[in-house]
Amino acid sequence: MSEYKKPIPSPQGESDFYWEKAKQEELWLRECPVNGPYFYPRDISPGVLRKDTKWIKASGKATLFTYSIVHRAPHPGFMDDVPFVTAIVKLEEGPLMPTNIIMDEPTPEKLEIINKEAIAEMREIGVIIIIYFLIIN
Numbered sequence: 001m002s003e004y005k006k007p008i009p010s011p012q013g014e015s016d017f018y019w020e021k022a023k024q025e026e027l028w029l030r031e032c033p034v035n036g037p038y039f040y041p042r043d044i045s046p047g048v049l050r051k052d053t054k055w056i057k058a059s060g061k062a063t064l065f066t067y068s069i070v071h072r073a074p075h076p077g078f079m080d081d082v083p084f085v086t087a088i089v090k091l092e093e094g095p096l097m098p099t100n101i102i103m104d105e106p107t108p109e110k111l112e113i114i115n116k117e118a119i120a121e122m123r124e125i126g127v128i129i130i131i132y133f134l135i136i137n
Contacts, residue, residue: 031053067085084100
């Protein structure tokens with residue numbers, strides 16, 4: 001396997017559970033008793049700043065909310081990937097999540113936003129877990 005050359009997230013105690021579950025190919029979210037599920041996994045809920053949050057297992061299903069086809073690599077580690085799709089998906093549980101959409105030769109026609117459903121996939125590459133979505137319709 002070649003060396004992973006892209007930026008990687010820094011470990012944070014409050015997101016360790018999230019990454020451990022990603023290694024098991026599961027997507028987990030934090031849930032606030034007032035505002036419901038949210039992403040990114042942090043102990044204190046955004047908006048109401050509650051500490052009584054809990055972990056919930058997400059379905060991994062999402063709808064494409066918006067996207068951009070990237071033609072110019074933002075970092076040398078992405079040079080071999082262009083063009084690629086960065087996106088925001090709306091998870092079935094409600095929160096928006098930034099991600100990548102994996103597809104060959106991305107075009108706007110292939111990414112029409114109306115009714116595009118996606119499913120989460122996870123892949124372990126060296127020390128990092130990649131979470132991305134595949135268009136399913």
